[in-house]
Amino acid sequence: MEKSKTPTPSNNLGFDNKVDSGKKRTINPDGSFNIIRKNNFWQEFSLFRLAITCKWRIYWIIVLSVYLILNFLFAFIYYNIGAENISGITGNNCNQFWQCFFFSLQTFTTVGYGGLHPLGMITNAVAGFEAFLGLMTFALATGTLYGRFSRPEAKIKYSNNVVVSPYGNEGKALMFMLCNNSKGNLVELSAKINFSWVDIDVHGNSLRKFEVLHLELDKISMLALTWTIVHEINEESPVYKFTPEDYIKKDVEIFILITAYDDTFAQIVHSRSSYTATEIIYGAKFKRAFYTNDDGLQVLDVSNIGEYEKV
């Protein structure tokens, strides 16, 4: 009986410690998981989640498509009930269909000029329902628009690399840098860094290991300029005996979770990212990304975040 037969996570990231050859990175740099999910499409599907997380381009395509499809549908219904039930429609058949469509547009948006207006029971009833549906549809659009805008995101800019820098007295440290990439204020930030590497156990099996890195400072009150997150590589550190080559050989992956409070939206926000071995620079240090100008004001140049020099 072995413990390892039951797939318990061996770490606090909800990942597995089995090493499959050729496995790709688990977290993308933008924080999304590199995982395929099967057999749960409908359970997982949430129109609202889609509508507030998709790109703006997609959003407008969805909204406009719904608008056009519903109106063509109603135009078709009005045309089949009979164009003669809409006062003001003239001309030949094709023309009549388009006038039904315009009548539908005017009803759905509740513009209702009246140049076209319904006659008879059925057309009136359908028009009454369409106006109701139109208002509910725009209620939905209002909700999703607000949902999109008010969704807080910690827009944090990370350095492109982790550096291994000289630190303190003869020591070394893993460091990466970040700054706020939005106009809003971030306060009460905290960082949690997980370090993951592949180890060979006594039986020669590859096992992925995870350890939380101890940080020089894991909480700051405000993020006014930049924050350089520092893990000192001392004897307690899992990285202590790593040579520069080991980072690649042991397939190192560093997972970052930043939690902060966004002042504008008054909500707690998270930002995730990760670095792989190739993004670690050995023997370098970051340059300062800000300076004091002639007026005595501090200037932060966001494009300088993560610039480093070799030491």
Add this chain to the structure above:
Amino acid sequence: MEKSKTPTPSNNLGFDNKVDSGKKRTINPDGSFNIIRKNNFWQEFSLFRLAITCKWRIYWIIVLSVYLILNFLFAFIYYNIGAENISGITGNNCNQFWQCFFFSLQTFTTVGYGGLHPLGMITNAVAGFEAFLGLMTFALATGTLYGRFSRPEAKIKYSNNVVVSPYGNEGKALMFMLCNNSKGNLVELSAKINFSWVDIDVHGNSLRKFEVLHLELDKISMLALTWTIVHEINEESPVYKFTPEDYIKKDVEIFILITAYDDTFAQIVHSRSSYTATEIIYGAKFKRAFYTNDDGLQVLDVSNIGEYEKV
């Protein structure tokens, strides 16, 4: 004088420790409480709570009913004021009532084609009020729609069973498994498990007992794949001396509370569930619910969550 005469909860679940014969499970698997509440209907009633928690089918029935009832009401008012006060109404009495109804629809939705339009003081005033009421009603609908969509729910899929598995070196553990059942990311999860059973005290009285189970890992940073929650059955465990038969005999009930942070909605969400004795499998272990495919990507098959094999 006995302490037990005052009904203090003996546990942190707000439940009672008195054992009434034939008592049903206290928490349903979907997390709702199996409790009847009396004499507080109106105090408790909240239209908004109902509107955002009811099923979609019920929601649309309510919204459409309100729409139709209000419009019939106004049609009735217009008809009684006199259909001659609406310009454009023609035909016999029955027809006139329906035209009042359509005029009402066009006013309530603010379509206002104008084919029908009000004349005279009273009809004009009523129509002005109806348009106001219509806009407020759709404001309400907008609010409830947004409330429904933006309400965060931790959609967590639990294994159907708790298993008692071999664990570590000759040991045993209670385990159940869960995964995220929505497209959004869950981070900073924590689990609290309450174990409840019926005990016989020295006087022969049945008493329900509650204890919080100690977990191998009660917090994880992210839920990327699955999380197997493990309680080792060691000497400190309340389950230590339970034989397989005891689970049924002692009417075991396991209460689960999962807390997480939903990344999409930026809010903390909770998920509750429970297992009863019949859902506990003795001597089994869970199968792994994911694998690495040929492209090096991890694939999670949600339908496999909770599959176990006997050991």
Add this chain to the structure above:
Amino acid sequence: MEKSKTPTPSNNLGFDNKVDSGKKRTINPDGSFNIIRKNNFWQEFSLFRLAITCKWRIYWIIVLSVYLILNFLFAFIYYNIGAENISGITGNNCNQFWQCFFFSLQTFTTVGYGGLHPLGMITNAVAGFEAFLGLMTFALATGTLYGRFSRPEAKIKYSNNVVVSPYGNEGKALMFMLCNNSKGNLVELSAKINFSWVDIDVHGNSLRKFEVLHLELDKISMLALTWTIVHEINEESPVYKFTPEDYIKKDVEIFILITAYDDTFAQIVHSRSSYTATEIIYGAKFKRAFYTNDDGLQVLDVSNIGEYEKV
């Protein structure tokens, strides 16, 4: 030099310890503060706060008044521009004013039947602005309606009294009882109780003292039935030497702050209350407010919360 000359709060309630004769209770039973605030009317004024916290009756009066006042204003403007600029207006002067008013209603609500419609530059421009203003006003109404509904309130029903009950082995305890008074679920509740009384110091000065009471259980995971909050009156308790008369004489006031997580709205909610000396019953215990019915379901009778019997 004395410490007491600077008005520092001597406690964690932000109250003062000076005892003024005839002072009234500081917190009302509904949780509001019994304090008058001066010289900050405009700084403090927030229309939105008013609109979402006022009674429903007040809310509707405000909304309807704004609607009517704005429309009378615009009617007045249209009338002064000249009723002849609105097509469809007929009759004498008084009649013309009312038709301007109805035209305004139809514009503000964007019904726009068209039986009345604007002619000429100025009337058209004013109407265009009125329609804009109308839409913004209803946007505001939508926001405040949603704000009112979505504002989470911990609707907790407290017992009318605090009882001093026999407790444990020869001991005594202060107890009060509460239950959830809404259909939503409350989870992760915590209680903080401040006990306040007037003491005479060595110089014979009256000083109000505050102390946090130690509770048998100050956190519960879920509030399914009732929660009896218990402070054991042992040697560490500030109440230890109080005789039944002392409660009145020392002007005892008990402040309660309950924090919980509301499942429906996914937000943390607070409930405040207080008891004064006259609401403390010496030598009584609460009756159980629930029972198991014939179907094995537990029934909670909310109207029984706080019923006690003398011991």
Add this chain to the structure above:
Amino acid sequence: MEKSKTPTPSNNLGFDNKVDSGKKRTINPDGSFNIIRKNNFWQEFSLFRLAITCKWRIYWIIVLSVYLILNFLFAFIYYNIGAENISGITGNNCNQFWQCFFFSLQTFTTVGYGGLHPLGMITNAVAGFEAFLGLMTFALATGTLYGRFSRPEAKIKYSNNVVVSPYGNEGKALMFMLCNNSKGNLVELSAKINFSWVDIDVHGNSLRKFEVLHLELDKISMLALTWTIVHEINEESPVYKFTPEDYIKKDVEIFILITAYDDTFAQIVHSRSSYTATEIIYGAKFKRAFYTNDDGLQVLDVSNIGEYEKV
């Protein structure tokens, strides 16, 4: 190799410890950062953030401008398609343009009187799109209006000065005072104070230092009246050896972060402020800002907050 070469923050405020001559205060009294950000305009730009944080005057200018610009644009389009495609347009060219504009207003706001209504395919299609755009624009306005109103802000009034007061037995303390400046209730408040000054190290370099001040009371349950935040200047205090002149000479800056829970909006709110050396009064104490009136009610005069007398 020196530690100081890598720009790590030496403190929990995310500021730098390098002292540049002529540097201005880092946090303004209103809580905003006195920092210029470069090269990230578009990354940082968020229309919603702007719309909910700008002044009301700016907000209304933006909304009205968008409304007018879009309508002039559509007027231009209708005019170029040909005014003869709008039924009801009469008069000369200039007049026709303005009637196109009014037709656009009536379409955008969905008033649609019908006195003007579209004829022909193109004008009808454009009008259908304009009505859609109008509804989406007002959906946006609804969202931003709600966003503006529901954004919780801790409206806290701080004393204009920090005083150094006699405290306890022969001691001294730094003190400042605050009160709630809104009608809503603030509960569960906590304060974090950072003290910053310029020090000369052994090599004669100026270095800015930061230290968190220990407070007599750093959390209160409710803010009913005023809260005087007190840091005792004892041997552990960084201020212990400061003479009154040192405050100016060492360029003292005090950073304040208040966190509270706003009862009305059920959200956690933050308030930031700062004091510079010139705002510190040596040898003074605050007057009490409240009193009990003849009816036994406590009266808080907000305009008295921060009044002090020399001692």
